[in-house]
Amino acid sequence: MTKYELGRLCAAELEKLYPDAVCSLDYSGEAWKLLIMARLSAQCTDARVNIVSKELFEKFPTLKDVAEADIHALEEAVRPCGLYKTKAKSIKEACRIIVRDFGGEVPQTLDELLSLPGVGRKIANLLLGDLFGQPNIVTDTHCIRICGRLGFYPESEKNPAKIEKILDKYIEKPLQSEFCHRIVYFGRDICTARSPKCEECPMKSFCKSYCNSKKSRI
Numbered sequence: 001m002t003k004y005e006l007g008r009l010c011a012a013e014l015e016k017l018y019p020d021a022v023c024s025l026d027y028s029g030e031a032w033k034l035l036i037m038a039r040l041s042a043q044c045t046d047a048r049v050n051i052v053s054k055e056l057f058e059k060f061p062t063l064k065d066v067a068e069a070d071i072h073a074l075e076e077a078v079r080p081c082g083l084y085k086t087k088a089k090s091i092k093e094a095c096r097i098i099v100r101d102f103g104g105e106v107p108q109t110l111d112e113l114l115s116l117p118g119v120g121r122k123i124a125n126l127l128l129g130d131l132f133g134q135p136n137i138v139t140d141t142h143c144i145r146i147c148g149r150l151g152f153y154p155e156s157e158k159n160p161a162k163i164e165k166i167l168d169k170y171i172e173k174p175l176q177s178e179f180c181h182r183i184v185y186f187g188r189d190i191c192t193a194r195s196p197k198c199e200e201c202p203m204k205s206f207c208k209s210y211c212n213s214k215k216s217r218i
Helices: 001-016 031-040 045-060 063-067 070-080 084-100 110-114 121-132 141-150 160-170 172-190 208-217
Strands: none
Touching: 001 160, 001 172, 031 045, 031 063, 031 084, 031 121, 031 172, 045 070, 063 084, 063 110, 070 084, 084 121, 110 121, 121 160, 121 172, 141 160, 141 172
């Protein structure tokens, strides 16, 4: 099986499992909120980010409010998400730059997004895909773990930038955003970091990790 075939099979199975998968962050369709929530999600669960953000956006209901927020008040608002000083600082500065340089609108190009404090390729690709319909691979921990197990690259490979380039070749561009959302659901339900439910997995027949483990038991 070629990796192009593997990509098509994986995308098709994930679509069957999660036809309506969407971003796990409840950002209400507002671009600036997704930017902030994506930043808060670093080393924090999406579920916690959703809870924290509800109160955060009640205190700071507009992008301009966040840009002009007292930094200590902002730190306290995002404290439950961890790394709160660093996150608050980058969020405030990113919002300030958006207001000053982009007319209050989240920019729509990769280079412009990467120029914002706290925004790396993972966040930028999420924003481009979900907000602006530009196909991109979001290499979060689920994606990195699962696609390595499936056989797109060695499981020892953990470099997000390298993995993004690899998957960009093998996952059809119109499917990339949905593929990445679905792989998150799949990583929580079946292909968990610890004790994956391999025997229940609909992709076990072409999963390199499962096939190798089966051979080792023979």
